Amino acid sequence: MPNFPASMPAPEYLPISFSGSEGGLQVSKMDTGPSKRRRRTTAAPQVFSLTFAPVTEAALAEFEDFFRDDLAGGVLSFTMAHPIYETERTWRFKDEETYSGDPIGEDAYQLQMVLDLMP
Numbered sequence: 001m002p003n004f005p006a007s008m009p010a011p012e013y014l015p016i017s018f019s020g021s022e023g024g025l026q027v028s029k030m031d032t033g034p035s036k037r038r039r040r041t042t043a044a045p046q047v048f049s050l051t052f053a054p055v056t057e058a059a060l061a062e063f064e065d066f067f068r069d070d071l072a073g074g075v076l077s078f079t080m081a082h083p084i085y086e087t088e089r090t091w092r093f094k095d096e097e098t099y100s101g102d103p104i105g106e107d108a109y110q111l112q113m114v115l116d117l118m119p
Contacts, residue, residue, distance in 0.1 A: 001090070002070040004080035007059040011050040011083045018048045018117075045116035047094060050083060054108035060101070063111070067099070074098045077118060090118040 028036045055063070067074060074093040082089045093099070094114040101111045 002066065002076065002078045004078055004091075005059065005062045005066050007056075007062050009052055009055060009059070010081075011052050013083070015051045016048065016083055018046060043119040045092075045118050048083070048091075048115050048117055050113050050115060051110060052113070053104060053110035055101070055111055057107050057109075060109050060111070082117070091115045092118060 026038050028038075030036060066078075070076070071078060071093070077090050077092040079088050080091050081087065092115065094116050097114040099111055099113040101109050104110045
């Protein structure tokens with residue numbers, strides 16, 4: 001499994017956002033009374049939104065090669081340190097949302113990513 005590029009900075013701590021696991025709940029409407037709720041699975045990914053900055057041009061080029069070649073355009077999973085607990089975990093890019101970037105200075109970019117933390 002590919003590793004996230006070491007040349008990338010750690011994600012910025014304050015803009016980290018995450019939500020509970022998605023897709024793990026089945027809700028069935030009843031003819032009368034409240035709906036029934038049950039677990040669909042216990043292995044649902046948790047969604048994280050991460051911002052990496054400052055990213056140099058060289059690190060950006062390495063990241064884009066990693067995304068295109070090692071992850072087959074975002075299809076494959078990869079390992080990266082958890083942004084809070086700093087333990088190695090398995091991640092993948094969220095569905096159609098891959099990454100976006102903006103220049104923030106000379107030879108400096110900011111990358112935003114929406115990732116699934118795999119169970």
